[in-house]
Amino acid sequence: MKIYILTDLEGVAGVARWDQTGRDTPGYPQAVRLMTEELRACVAGIQAAEAEAEIWVWDAHGPGAIDVERFPRGAKLLNNGPVPTSGFMDATFDALFFLGQHSKAGTRNGNLAHSYSSLSIERIRINGIELGEFGCRAAYAGTLGVPTVFVSGDDTMMAEAKALVPGIYGAQVKVALGPQVALHLAPEDARDLIRAVAEEATANAGSVVPFVLPGPPYEQEITIWARTDPATYLARGFEQTGARTFVKCAERLEALMI
């Protein structure tokens, strides 16, 4: 069995403020430790169900969020860096896991909710369906036939994931009470939950249907904030269709990954 874990930082228990997520922010070193321990729990859960599982982990938070010295044995790390937006995922994987994920931009109370760039993107739609980072990447995995079977994060992330992937296994480690406020599980309780849910998700991965968008073709519409420079999107092949909206079409979803 081959499993792909995509990690982020904003959906980790104990992390809820922007001053914890940037490389030079005061809370970052602790947030990285919290993420890495959740990762160890997630890998342990997978290995409890499938001792020989081949596990890839992509450290996909902007500046990275994994303490490599505590990276779990038996898994393989795709380090934070110049990784293509596909994350080297292919059809040989049996399941995709999202660990520490946040809800999409505009989510009410969503903890650190954003879609790729909190400073520039207000909303992303593909073929009329509003998607955040979870949805875009789960849809890409779906084009490869890979089901998205696990997600951890706050309650708004659980709701977003379950709306797109009804059978997904969710580990809710906090309740979002505002964009930068949450009611968190104790870190060790969050890890126990993640381990248990990851084990269950691995054992039942075959029962989760891949998330597939209607298409091809695919039409991506991005709404930017008024302060964002449109030139960025025009340079990337988007066509401007409104004061703040840009559209790009493609036959392959991979071409629309951000």
Ligand SMILES: [Zn+2]
């Ligand atoms: Zn992130």
